[in-house]
Every structure is written in structure tokens, then in C-alpha cells.
Amino acid sequence: MASLVDLSLVGVACAHVLLAPYSKVEESFSLHATHDALLYGVRPSSLLNYDHFVFPGAVPRSFVGSMLLAWSTTPVLRLSNFFGILSNKLDLQIICRLTLAVLNAISLAVLRRIVSKRFGFPTSLLFALFTCTQFHLPFWMGRTLPNMFALLPVNIAHAALLNRTPSALKPSARKVHVAIAWLTFTAVVLRAEVAGLLIPLILQALIAGWSDMRRVFKVGMIAGLGSLALTLIVDSYFWQSVPLWPELAGLYFNVYQGKSADWGVSPFHTYFTAHLPKLLLSAFPLALLGLAIDHRVRQLLLPSICFVFLISGLGHKEWRFVVYVVPPFNIAAARGARALMSLRKSAFIGRLAVLAVAGCVALNVLITVMLSRASIANYPGGEAISVFNDIYANRTNVHVHISNLAAQTGASLFTQVHAPPLHGFISPRLQDKGWVYNKTEGLTPRDLSDSKHFTHLIAESSGQDWNAVYSSRSWTLVRTIEAFDGWKLDRSAVQAIKDEKDVMGLLRLRDAISMQKADKLWILERNG
DSSP states (O other), X not given: OHHHHHHHHHHHHHHHHHHSOOOOGGGHHHHHHHHHHHHHOSSGGGGGGOGGGTSOOSSOOOSHHHHHHHHHHHHHHHHHHHTTOXXXXXXXXXXXXXXXXXXXXHHHHHHHHHHHHHHXXXXXXXXXHHHHHOSHHHHHTTSOOHHHHHHHHHHHHHHHHHOXXXXXXXXXXXXXXXXXXXXXXXXXXXXXXXXXXXXXXXXXXXXXXXXXXXXXXXXXXXXXXXXHHHHHHHHHHHHTOXXXXXXXXXXXXXXXXXXXXXXXXXXXXXXXXXXXXXXXXXXXXXXXXXXXXXXXXHHHHHHHHHHHHHHTTSSOOXXXXXXXXXXXXXXXXXXXXHHHHTOOSOHHHHHHHHHHHHHHXXXXXXXXXXHHHHHHTOOHHHHHHHHHHHHTTTOOSOEEEEXXXXXXXXXXXXXXTTSSOOOGGGTTTOOOOOOEEEOOSSOOHHHHHHOTTOOEEEEEOTTSOHHHHSOTTTEEEEEEEEEEEEXXXXXXXXXXXXXXXXXXXHHXXXXXXXXXXXXXXXXXXXXX
């Protein structure tokens, strides 16, 4: 039974990857760094081909996570190539993302097993249920955000702190030091905001007597200096800038200079009133119940709550900055749900409690299905370039310009299946056909029409008629690409369902809600 529960965590994560194989702009740096490491190699002569020198981003990001992912993925790619599974570079992207998803899912499975040891199997089963039926964590943990690289060591740290018998009042000093070391590595190398989780944990360990200042300082110094050496060596090499500490550069840019505010400022309470409820869904109120009734949950959640308070001080807020606290909150929710299901004052109350927990899980499933459907349909760039590659698969010397929207919504380097690099895992089956995928920014329709070397365009529709933007004398419309454009509620259908007042009417509620799509991109071919 336990193994099946763990497999469900892995299966749900992999399903999200397969259902939505394309990527968004937030993932592009780490995804393209992994692409370049796999297909160009890491020798000094290969660095000239790396994408980050052309599109460096606002601040440098660490290559450590991407290199570890490339290293972890390589055996899987070689095995897939041996069995003939790989047909093009997009298959490589999917396998890379599946590898990351499986690694993160395994860390959650390890955490679930420790929850079973600490709180009992029913609570660990509920933890898995809440995790699998939420949207954001399963959907994103196979995506190459730096936050998803950081999720794995943070989960290991939480597992170390929780790994003890139900009656044990405190973790051993060794396990506390393991957690501190992992969080230190994560903060120094992968995501600096994890320091906001590390500091409350250290204070908790010192105040509660789990360790002493001398040993904590020693562990922190060894882990910190080792992690700093790693990121300085790796990132200075790949960025060709000595010395370079990406997370320090990010802190300076976003916090000291306050540049993160350029992407929007939210009120202090936003994480508690918007982002955590969105991440946790129905587990949020159950987590509050678990927090209230069990001192073990309060002990576990204290650093996470302090972390959310600390990071709330920054003006710019995104759910991914606090995604690390989702597993601990799900443990709290599982404990709260288990307490509800254990009510034995009367058979009626007990059944009602079970129905309430089942309703919470069902609500999660309903919301997650809708969010997943919308997200799957929200990668027009990936869909456009995939359609384009299929349409012109037999052509040679194609030069296509990829618009900004297409590049941001799925047209990654892995989707450039007919252009170099073609060696490595998928050679020698594919040959260079002289294709060029061009992502030059800032070109107007006139610039694109006047640049005769462009044979095709993947252009943004902007809701206008294509002929009003691109002269039909220069271009022919080949295909329009639709994407998600909201949900529509059919009020007349809802009224009809109300009038029926029966179960079948409720079952037809889904017919009253329809997904709306709109043209987002055009595929154009130059005339003549």
C-alpha cells in the first residue's frame, strides 16, 4: 500500500509533464542551460554556443541546478536512445523535465514515509492525497524554475527534522545539523530567499536546546563555504566572469536596489490571503486546524510561518517564492483531517467529518482539473512551433522568425528540432537541413517584411486581422494558433440545472462552463 501511495506522487508529477510538455519564459534560463550542456558539452570551446550569452536575463542565475539535472538525465537519455525512444530534441526536453519531476516526487515520497513514522500511515496517506490533488506543486515540480531545483534539498531538510518517533520531543542534533547544511546549500547556491527559512530554524534549534551555537556555527560555516566554493567555481566558469556569485548578485539587484518592485508590488498580507490559499486549496483551513491541535505540527510549521512573514517584507510577491512551505502545510492539513476523521462522539458526527474531508479532496480535484485544462491550452508558442516543424519537415533552408510571445510560451531551444545542434543523443538519424530559428527582439512587421532572409514568421496576432498587420502581397497565412482565453459560464444552462433539482442536473453542470480560446499566433509564409 505504501509503495502505491509513493507511486501516485511520482505518477501525478509525470502526468503533468506529459500533458503540458512545453515551457514558459520563467523556466527558460535553466532549461536552456540544460539543453546547452547536453548538446554542446561543457568544454571551454563549447561555451560560445550557449544561449545565456545572447539572452542573459536581468541577473545571472546559477548553472549548478542545470548541470546536476543534465548529469542526472544523461543515463536516461542514453537508455532511451538505445531503445529508439528519442526522435527529436523535444523528446529530450520531456525526459529532462520527467527526471526533475521524479526527483522532486521521490523527495516528497521520502517525506511521506517519515510522516507515516511520526504521525501514522493514515495521516501520511492524507498528506499524499492533498499533495496529488493540488495544482501548483505537482504541475510545476517538473519545470526548470530555480525554485523547483531548490525544492528537493528543502524537502530533504524537512524530512531530517521530522524523522523521529511519535513521542520524541525533539530531533537529534545530527538531524538538525543535516537540515541546516541542506538549507545553507540551497540559500547560497540555488535560491537566496531560503535563508528566510534557515534563520528561523537556527533560532528555533538554539532556543529549544536542539543544538548549541558552537556546533551550529561550525556546520553553517562548513556548508556555507563549501557551497560558496561550488557556485563560484561553476558559475564563474559558465558565465566567464570571475568571481561570480549569482545569488548574491540577485540579492543586490532585487533587495538592495529594489528592482524586484519593477515587476509589481503587493500588500504585506498577500502570501497569507492569496498565495498560500491558492497553493494549498482546501488544505489551507485544515492546516490551521492541525496547527491548533498538535504541538508536533506547531514545531514543524514555526520556521515556515516565520519564513512567510519575513519574505512578506519584500514588495514583489510570487507564489513560487514560498512554494517550499507547501509540504509542511500539507502535513499540518493531513493531521487536521485525520483529527476530524477520528471524531467518535456519535456516528453522525463521524460520518459528517469523513464527508467533509472527502469533500475537501473532491474540491481540490475539481479546481485542479480546471486549472490544468487552462494551463495545457496556454502554451501557444510550443504548439505553434510544433505545428510549424511538422508542416515544413521536408523543406530545407527555412529561416523562421519567432515572436516574443511564441518564445515566452513554449518555443524553447529544444523545440528547434531541425536546426543544430543535432549531434549527441539523437545522431546520426537527423541531418542539418539549413534551418534557422531566429528570436531577434523588437522587429516590427515592416522590418520582418523588408528582411528578405526570413522565409516564415510565427507572429503575434494581437487580436487583429492578419491582413491588417502583414500585407497579403508579402505573406500568406498558413495557420492560426489558438490558446486559452478564459472561462465562460452559460447562465441559461445554470438556470435549467436549478430548475431540474436532481442529481443529473448537477452532473450536467460541467456543460454550463466552457473554455474560451482566441487566436494568439499566426504562422506566415513569404510569398514568392
